[in-house]
Structure formats: structure tokens, C-alpha cells
Amino acid sequence: MKVKYKIILSIVFSFIAIMTGVGLGSIKVPPSHIINIIGNKVFSLPLQADIQGTAALSIIWNLRLPRTLLAFLVGGAVAVSGSVMQSVLKNPLASSYTLGVSSGASLGAALIIVTGFTIPFLGVFTLPVTGLVFGLATVFSAVKFAAMMDKSLETNTIILVGMVFSLFVNAMLTLVTAMARDHLAQLTYWQMGSFSLKDWSNVIILFPLVLIGVILIQNFSKEMDIMTFGEDQAFTMGVDVHKVKWSLLSLSAALTGSAVAFVGVIGFIDLIAPHVVRKIFGSSHKIVIPMSMLFGGSFMVICDLVARTIISPSELPVGAITALIGAPFFAYVYFSRRKGL
């Protein structure tokens, strides 16, 4: 099948995933009503008579739509970030988590949860902003330290240093958790990720961050293609490897950091989505980056739908669902490719 048809199908798939995510739950709302509600809220179009005054209007607009869009943005962001990390570090198992984003963000969030500290002008966003700052600080410290150890910033050095930093920060997190047992449930829950109680303010803040991040990363698609063949090759083909590597690691970490800061740590999508996309579309980053956004986003929406409906009215942590579905799925995708199944 031609690539453009695959892209069209992927867009349709994403649309269906979002519609399903928004439509299913304690109250089932058909796609036509969802579109009508969005049209009413965004373009002031008239509401159908059977929607007016119902709970569906509020549930869709105030709860499910922002939640589903946030899930899509977060899933897309971590998937794009994962595809960048895999290419830059030439390691199919690499992700921003490898460099300690989640550990750093978790530590930052834990400190806020335990101390109850609030930055006045940030209010409820103190927690995500602190998580983001700590996540990025961990990655930048790891890469900076790797650059000090190895000026050429070899991939293996970055991965190794990233793992060391990640383990160190995790140990600090364990200490904080051990000393603040009263907050144990809250800390654990944050580390498993959730889209519960997220509203439009989260979407409005995250949307421009993800959009700008993905566009900037897309701008490096040729460089990423070349760098997968090795950094020496890329250097001799005219790529400013050091600058590109720093830029991509930073952008990728910022994408994951932003996403994780809002909803907690959600794993596996950053690993799975790029592999699925490469399997379907090939390795060219011009396609891999936007399609990772679509597939990662859609997959996250589906996982969140499962998390909030499977034992309704209770909710499961979405991180547990992504891991439960993701781990065997990743094993299938990765090993079937290697064995040529």
C-alpha cells in the first residue's frame, strides 16, 4: 500500500480512537452528538434538541474531551520523544526514561507532594512545573556529565551515565518515600500516571508545548536519518553531530518531561509506538515523527479508556494498563521483526 494511503488510514484510526475515548464511559455518547457538542462550543452551532439540558453535554465538554485530548497529547509526545531517543542513541530500547526524565520528575513531584509547597503564581501547576524542572535537570545533568567524561558524547557514554543518574535519583526518591509514609499512596499513584480530573487548562498549556516540540524535532528529520548510520558517517556527510545531538536530546527530554509532569510516569508507549510506526512506514523520520505522534496518542487514548472503564466506576492507573498491554505487544513487535515472522 502506498504511504499516503497508510497516512490517511492512520489519521482515520486516530480520529476513531479519540471519538471512542470521548464517547464511551458511564454514559455512551454517539459520535454525531460529540461532533455536535464540539461544534456548539467552538463555533456556537445550534445543539440538537435531544442533547440540550442533558448530562452528556457537560460530561463530554468538561470531562471526557479534555481528558481524551490530554491523553492523546501525552501519548504523542512520549512516542515522538521515544523515536528521537532511539535514533539518536541508536538503541531500539532507549527512551527519555533511560536518561532519567521520569526519575527526576518523580523526585520533583514527590518533594512537592510531601512538603505541600506551592509556588504562589503557579498554584495547582506547582506540581507539574516542578516535575518538569526536575526531569529536565536530571537529563541535562546526565548529558553534561557525559560530555565532561567524553567530549565526543559517545552514545554508550550517554546511556551509561543516564542510567547511573536515573538510579541515583531513584534512590533519593526511595529515601523521600520512606521518610514520608503518610504520602505513600499519593506518591505511588503519581508514579503510575493518571488522566483523572484533568481539565482544559492542562490541554491548553500542553498543546503549544507539544506542537512546538514536534515541529522543531521534525526539522531535524534528515539529520536523524543520517545519524542512524553512525555519527562518524553523519559528521563526514556535513551534519553538525554535536549540536544536533544536544538539540534533539533536549527537545526530546522536554517533550517527555512536559507530558510526565502533568500526568505522572507512563511507560512503554515511547517504546512501542516508534516500533509499530517503523514496521508500517519504514524508518524515514519525516514520516516516523508525525506518525509516532498519531499512534502514540491513539494508543494512550485507548489505554486510558480501558483504565477508566474496565472496573468502572473505579479507575486503574493508566501506566499499569500501558505496561500490561505494551510489554507483550512490544515483545511481539520487536522479536517478530528480528525473526522475520
Add this chain to the structure above:
Amino acid sequence: MLSLQNVNAGYKGTDVIFNISLKVKEGENLCIIGPNGCGKTTLLKAISGLIPHKGSIKIDGIDINEMKRADMARKIGVLSQISTIYFSYSIYETVLLGRYLHMKGRTFKEPSSKDKEYTDKCLKAVGLYSIKDKQINELSGGQLQRVYLARTLAQEPDIILLDEPTNHLDLKHQADLIDFLRDWSKYEGHSVIGVMHDLNLAIKLSDKVLVLDKGRMAAYGNAHEVISSNLLNKVYDMNITEFMVDSLKLWESLDMPYHPEPKRRIS
């Protein structure tokens, strides 16, 4: 075109090559030979700017330390040994990457017709046009080496550096590659600088030969003036004539370089 003056280079502050001075003119090919660890690859890395050097390396009179990365890549392309493929691309996509510098700033646009035409031309030149949509992880070592050669050609460099380019090739493809590179340099007025272990191929490709011994120039000059059994026996620390195949003996007995006439044009 390329000149080196008293070049030292190495790794982590320790020099591996010492006082290398040479000149390569347009259309001239140079082979670097010598035993393992004598500094052949280090010299190539220094010329390509991959490692820092002392002394002077100039291309068209400009020191490479003063050249931007992109300008340098327009002058020098490197065909290195085959390495691990982490993510597979089609042959066409891989060769098109060689047009990177020519396509810069076109991230959100399709490659220009000129880029596509030149990519096709390079694919045809190495005989892979008919299978251009095949994935590179499905290719043999020889085919992959030709893909990388096409990608290096697509870069349109003035000089191609080769690091043991025939490692994965059978005899026929080794001869084909060397013929091809000779034609490319002679017809287009470019140069090839290659590190080779096979003396027969080195002789076939080169106008000049540099023999390195423990990082120093043991000999440098026209191939037929430089290579002699005595010198090689000394540098390789063995009786190399026992392992030498007929072409070298034949070549030694001739007054002219052992070079076939160029046959093909690339562009």
C-alpha cells in the same frame, strides 16, 4: 587539491601518526598501505576532520580547521567500512541521504527534481537502480557497500576517502569497485584516497602510494617507484614476496602503471 604538511594526529593526546606530508592533485588517486596499527585509518580520520591534528591539512589552499562542516563535506566524502544497521531504509532513501547538504532547508518539502535525478544517476552508476526500493537490511555485504558508495557519490565530493572498502566484497565486486573509482576520478577530475590491505587493488587504483610504518612515512611517491619487495618485506616484517600474487610481480616488471583505461562516465 589536498595537501598535508607535517601532520601529527592521534587519540587522547597521544600521537599515532607523525610528520606526514603529501599532496594529492585533481584526478590523482592515493593508496595508503602498511601493517595493522601503522596509522592508516588515523590518517584518514585526520584528513576527514574526525580527529584533531597538528600541522596543516589544506583543501584547495584552505585549512580544514577553518572550514565549516558543510563546506568540508562538499569537498570530502567518506566511504567507510560497513557497520551495524539499526534502522532499515530503502536503497533509494539511503542514497538520497547523500544529497543532505544539497537539500538542506527543504525539511518540509519533497526533494528537488535535481536531487532525485542525481540520486537515480548514482544508483545506476553502481548498478542498483533496478532494486532501489529494496530494504538495505535485506542486502548482501557487497550490495550494501555499493549502496554506501552511491550515497557517497550523491554527496558530490571532490575527494572520496575509503577505509578498506573491499572488506565485504568478493573478487569480482572488488575489481568492479576499484575500476569504478578509477573511472570516477579520471573522468570527473576527482581524487580517491584509500586505505587498503590488498596490494594488487592498491596498485590498480592508485597513482601514488604512501607506505606507513609505525605512524611514519616509510615511502611516498609514484606507485611503481615506491613499492618494492625489499621495502614491503621491511615494513610488514615478513617475506612478502611469498604471498604476493602475480599482478604485483607483473607490475614490478613493467615500466608503466598497471591501470586499465577508464570505461565509464558517472555524470
